[in-house]
Amino acid sequence: MNQETVQQGVHLTFYCHLRAKHDGMLLSEWLLEKAKEHGLGGGSVFRAIAGFGRHGVLHEEQFFELSDDLPVKIEFLLREDQADLLLQLVRVADVDATYARWPASFAVLSKH
Template sequence: MSDDTIEAVRLCFYAHLRARHDGTLLSEWLLEQAKRRGIGGGSVFRAIAGFGRHGVLHEEAFFELADNLPVKIEFLLRAEQAQVLLDLVREARVDIVYATSTIRLGILGTQ
């Protein structure tokens, strides 16, 4: 491993595009909560198809379901930041699936 990497956590939340919390899109709410806590960044990725724990298939091809495709909201952060974000989501009683994994994180180039 290179000396310019750190051990970090990939924290991914999985939701539907239209999922909301307190009237705000859940993906936007999560990004805003992370930003307020000084977390360096997060990204939202929209799937072209998928199904979740309830077995309902969502695809771009199904017109009536196309606007509620799955999204992944992903953060690369330090372990303590991941815990802060997870605790916040729990306290807000958000119904969402998440996954974590330990990663090596580095930045190339100049900032």
């Protein structure tokens, strides 16, 4: 029988547009790279098919023409201290993005 170790932490999600850049990189890639450089938990990027943000502009995928400025979210499951570190890196770098943070319980399921 496998033993799971459930951790308490943070679900940290950043929201931006697909083409958003920071330091010459796509913002989604920049966030993933910063997390990886600092040994933080894994992250994932998800692209929306439609959405609007704080400026009220609707972006959506069209049948014949795919929008290149669709909303994306970049998610991380982190310990509290890791989330604090990543947010501090983002603040110091003066990144323009919206984020949400809420408590999370997580574990790794494995056959080993």
